[in-house]
Amino acid sequence: IIGSGFGGAVMAARLTPALAPGQTLLVLDKGRDHTDAFDPSASSEPVNAQGNRFRHSLAPDYLAEVAEVHTDTQGSLDDGAPTLNVVTGRGIGGGSNVYDGVSLRCPTTSFERMRAGRRLWPAAYTRAALDPYYQRVEENLSVHRLEWTDASVP
Structure with a gap:
């Protein structure tokens, strides 16, 4: 599975129980694990109220690690908009990096x-x-x- 964002993570969770004995599932992501959730040597406690290790930082260096901004100068999503910026996640968790791990209805x-x-x-x-x-x-x-x-x- 390419990408560990919302789509890739759900697909991995759904496919894993269907694997035959001895089979494995590989999830590839172009970014790193910003929360150390998959680092067996990490011992840090959660750092925010949601109980995870997202840093909730607006520091430019951190944001550059967890997100990419794509600009559509034609503004095609909303008729008449001069430009459209789309922020995508980069790293384990994909777009959830952009949302700091927050889940809203x-x-x-x-x-x-x-x-x-x-x-x-x-x-x-x-x-x-x-x-x-x-x-x-x-x-x-x-x-x-x-x-x-x-x-x-x-």
Whole structure:
């Protein structure tokens, strides 16, 4: 499997149980493990509230290690946009490096958005329809709610 991002990681997780005895599965990634999760000699504790070792750093040197920016000067994704920048992850975990390992459920209102009198999402895609899949992913990845440390934030 090429890439350990969202697609590659899920594919590896789904294929591994189907392997015959003695078979192995190889996942290749062009980046490194920024969290030391796969380093058997790493002894560092989690460094953030999500319980992982993402550094949540905006330092340019760190960002250059974990992400690449691709620019579409034609802005083709959104009609009329002068440019479009797409940030992709680089390293074990792919795009999750860009998101600092945070997993959020898309709000209901996002699925209900309209433009020119038409839904932007197909009718089959609703938050309620996707909730069982969100739950499955959250259980498999041990996702847990971020606990606020500032009591003044609701």
